[in-house]
Amino acid sequence: MDVRYLKNTYPDFPRKGDNTAAYDEEPIKDLISTYVKSILETCKPQKEDRGDLYVGNAGIAYMFWKLSRSRHTRDLWPTALQHASTFIRKAKANAELFKRRSSLQSYSFLCGSAGIYAVSAAISEALKDPQGLSKDLASFRAAMPSDKDTGGCDEILVGRAGYLSGCYWLNDVLADQKIPDEDLIAVCQDIVASGRQYSAKNHSHLPLMYAFHGTEYLGAAHGLSGILHMLLESPWFRKGHSLASESSLFDISAPADVLHDLKRSIDCILTLQNDEGNFPITLEEGNDRRLVQWCHGAPGVVYLLAKAYLIFKEHKYLQAIERSADCVWRRGFLRKGPGICHGVAGNAYVFLLLFRLTHDTIYLYRAHKFMELLTSDEFKQKARVPDRPHSLYEGVAGTVCYLVDLLEPEEAHFPFMDVFH
Numbered sequence: 001m002d003v004r005y006l007k008n009t010y011p012d013f014p015r016k017g018d019n020t021a022a023y024d025e026e027p028i029k030d031l032i033s034t035y036v037k038s039i040l041e042t043c044k045p046q047k048e049d050r051g052d053l054y055v056g057n058a059g060i061a062y063m064f065w066k067l068s069r070s071r072h073t074r075d076l077w078p079t080a081l082q083h084a085s086t087f088i089r090k091a092k093a094n095a096e097l098f099k100r101r102s103s104l105q106s107y108s109f110l111c112g113s114a115g116i117y118a119v120s121a122a123i124s125e126a127l128k129d130p131q132g133l134s135k136d137l138a139s140f141r142a143a144m145p146s147d148k149d150t151g152g153c154d155e156i157l158v159g160r161a162g163y164l165s166g167c168y169w170l171n172d173v174l175a176d177q178k179i180p181d182e183d184l185i186a187v188c189q190d191i192v193a194s195g196r197q198y199s200a201k202n203h204s205h206l207p208l209m210y211a212f213h214g215t216e217y218l219g220a221a222h223g224l225s226g227i228l229h230m231l232l233e234s235p236w237f238r239k240g241h242s243l244a245s246e247s248s249l250f251d252i253s254a255p256a257d258v259l260h261d262l263k264r265s266i267d268c269i270l271t272l273q274n275d276e277g278n279f280p281i282t283l284e285e286g287n288d289r290r291l292v293q294w295c296h297g298a299p300g301v302v303y304l305l306a307k308a309y310l311i312f313k314e315h316k317y318l319q320a321i322e323r324s325a326d327c328v329w330r331r332g333f334l335r336k337g338p339g340i341c342h343g344v345a346g347n348a349y350v351f352l353l354l355f356r357l358t359h360d361t362i363y364l365y366r367a368h369k370f371m372e373l374l375t376s377d378e379f380k381q382k383a384r385v386p387d388r389p390h391s392l393y394e395g396v397a398g399t400v401c402y403l404v405d406l407l408e409p410e411e412a413h414f415p416f417m418d419v420f421h
């Protein structure tokens, strides 16, 4: 048996019978309390920290901000917003320190300072601090990638697509649209140009291709699917509402050649799905090496496919996500820990995504079972403790975000990857 995951011993959802099982909120809230208490006991904001969203204080701040917004948890942790403020203040102070010695581009979002300023802007608005908000937004916008940024990269953790994810998120959560369409489209155009240039130079059969440190990754964190997903979130594919019905429509204003290259690249990725529903880590490795986690493999590729399904309405994308979810159910109970990047909660988000897409209660059932698995003795005994056990992407801060979303599955979304906004 693959040592990367524990055997899922739960029976799958019984298709017959009552499909409207009610789930008890208390075990979820108890688990949230356990994790949050351990974060507050262990993560002192004054500790030296690089501050970022991925493993730093800004990620913890994001979790507290999320707790303060949810109607299910804001009474559970009435001081959540104050904690968010304390953690983000320290993250910003360290961002200033690290700026001078960091080799990262200023637009790096999840692993850099741009993400810190974005989350700080949301917290400033929640605290009704207009001066703080405008300062944070100015810092975030000053980091906007431009066509003068030669080199650099395009992926989600440190590249241009990650910065875009922050722009979309800010426009969603702040009262007004703060990042104008022309800025977003300019970044998208740079990403498309970079992908075409790489593809031509390396004779790729995909019209848009990218490499990170010389490797053609396909997953959400470093690879093609995360980058293409952020292009699909652009104003080129703006969501409108039909007057005749409640169903949402997408007005596609992307230039025809961009649309062609994007669609062809997405459909090339689709052909790489294997029989069990997973995707390879890289284009070079083909089907040899496979991981089942958000950063590499199906649990991250599904966000691109979900957005493609919502925009193009082609059933093949939804079917591919359903196959991915079956793969996650079988092989997604990872020993690597509870987190969202390469852990149980990140994989369980696939079920919440499919629940929102299909309203099929099998996915809600599976999402709850993954939560139960986190509390099982086997997981406690056999799971590894990540390097940053309380952080947003490797640790339990991300798991808390998942659990908050489990309390409100109709609103659930993986952090900074909301395909429904």
Ligand SMILES: [Zn+2]
Pocket: 221, 293, 294, 295, 296, 341, 342
């Ligand atoms: Zn990972």
